[in-house]
Amino acid sequence: MLSATNAVKSKSLNLWVVLEAVRIRGPIPRIAISEVTGLSKQATSDLVEELLSLGFVQEEKAGERRVGKPPKPIAVRADGAFTLGFHVDFGMANAVVMNLGGAVLHQEVHPLGSVDVTMVAQTLAAMVPRLLGHGGTGRFLGIGLATPGPFNVPRMSPPRLPGWDGLALQRALAEATSHPVALANDGQCAVTAEARFGVAARQLRDFVYLYIGDGLGTGIMINGAVLAGSRGNAGELGHTIAVPGGHACVCGKKGCLETYVSVEALRQFLAWQEADPVPDLSDPVAADDPVVAEWIEQAVAPLRDGINTLENLFDPETIMIGGNAPAWLIDALIRTVEPLHESIAQHRHRDLPRLMRPDLGADAVARGAATLPILALLNPHYRSAEGTRNEAESES
DSSP, rough: OOOOOOHHHHHHHHHHHHHHHHHHHHHHHHHHHHHHOOOOOOHHHHHHHHHHTTTSSSEEEOOOOOOSOOOOEEEEGGGGGGEEEEEETTTTEEEEEEEEOOEEEEEEEEEOOOHHHHHHHHHHHHHHHHHHSTTTTSEEEEEEEEESSSOSSSTTOOTOOTOHHHHHHHHHHHHHHHSEEEEEEEEHHHHHHHHHHHHHGGGOEEEEEEESSSSEEEEETTTEEEOOOOOOOTTTTSSSSSTTTOOOOTTTSBGGGTSSSSHHHHHHHHHHHTTTOOOOSSSSGGGGOHHHHHHHHHHHHHHHHHHHHHHHHOOOOOOEESSSSSSHHHHHHHHHHHHOOOOOOTTTSSSSSEOOSSSOOTTTTHHHHHHHHHHHHHHHHHHHHHHHHHHHHHHO
16 A cells, blocks of 8 residues: 655655755755755755754855855754764674764774673673763764664574574663664665765665675665665575575574575584684685685585575665675675676666675774664654564564
8 A cells, every 4th residue: 555644754754855965965055955855945945944953964154256145055064963883793892983974983893702682782881971972062863783683583593693683682772871772784784884975885776785794694775775674674685595405504494595605604614624724714815725715616606696686686786795704705705706697787788897895894884873873863764664673572
């Protein structure tokens, strides 16, 4: 069924559209905002005034000299607000403080000695007062949290995180800090950050981020919006069966893609092959280890099939391959997976290669997490997805 849009939601969406127009194109006068958004001049002026009152944008001096009063361009007020973003994975928490303009004001990485949700929440909560001190005088919008998924799925945990559920960590962190906490999986946060802050992806509307870490997931951008799914679990490509009857997966199936293409899959392979000495995966020379090279050769066929599935399902402008796997390993997989299977991606007018490296580095997921409180506050589409997650919590 089609659903109607009420006036409150429509206004909130328009507020978000105007803020994004200013962020991407600013400084920009009101008349130009009206032209690029399709809003009337009066509606644009009203929305700009509301953003001014919130402290999210500011008027700047007119740069041109002309007869009469020149229009004042509108720009994002970078110091008007800030957020915290946490990327939590096995053994580590990456934290960033980010202002409204997207600049990282502070970043730090902490080891985590436990996978117990309560203990992890306490560790993160203890960091918050110090991190808030790096945010300046702007309005604090909340905490964004990125963890591996899936969320709220019985007997299905991320690799190396038995019994883990990001929803439980979200609840515990919100309770421990008394601040709002917005949640998304690591692939969704990576694609969010790339779309907002990456050089190439900023120009894209439809692309996929293939995230390689201890597991394997994806962030999917469709028409400029991240696909979250009915329970916030969209993008779990790693749990599609690539080799029927193959390696046992933590989800209970056999042959899941992430048991062949992930850092944990490589660790398991090294253990099975009894590699001696065990290569240091943080060192690029590991690429020359014959056992590692053998694993890469075995991984590319399932990876090639997974890429083919993504291309045929989503028709993306490109697929970016990144993650917190070692850079040399991602580069080796991209290089070795060619030639790709034939797919609908082989159209005649490609502007980009089928596979690309993302522009952002290891802090991409944390920066995407830090964007979530802004989306939760101003973007009604994100709030709808967040509400779906809350429904999932109440059902559990």
